[in-house]
Amino acid sequence: xxxxxxxxxxxxxxxxxxxxxxxxxxxxxxxxxxxxxxxxxxxxxxxxxxxxxxxxxxxxxxxxxxxxxxxx
Numbered sequence: 745x746x747x748x749x750x751x752x753x754x755x756x757x758x759x760x761x762x763x764x765x766x767x768x769x770x771x772x773x774x775x776x777x778x779x780x781x782x783x784x785x786x787x788x789x790x791x792x793x794x795x796x797x798x799x800x801x802x803x804x805x806x807x808x809x810x811x812x813x814x815x816x
Contacts, residue, residue: 750766751766751769752766752767752768752769753765753766753767754766761780761781761784762778762779762780762781762784763778763779763780764776764777764778764779765777765778765779
């Protein structure tokens with residue numbers, strides 16, 4: 745893990761297209777701004793994990809659980 749120290753209004757770059765800027769530090773909370781291309785999903789980790797869990801559940805469903813769609 746890379747650990748960086750930044751102050752408000754300072755940024756870090758991830759690759760050439762993702763910029764993370766420290767907007768504000770208030771006590772134990774840090775507000776970050778993330779600039780990334782629209783085709784790159786950006787989620788809080790807990791949301792990302794929930795999405796991943798739901799995908800895993802849908803992959804493991806038996807075929808007869810899902811309704812059949814008439815391909816007409």
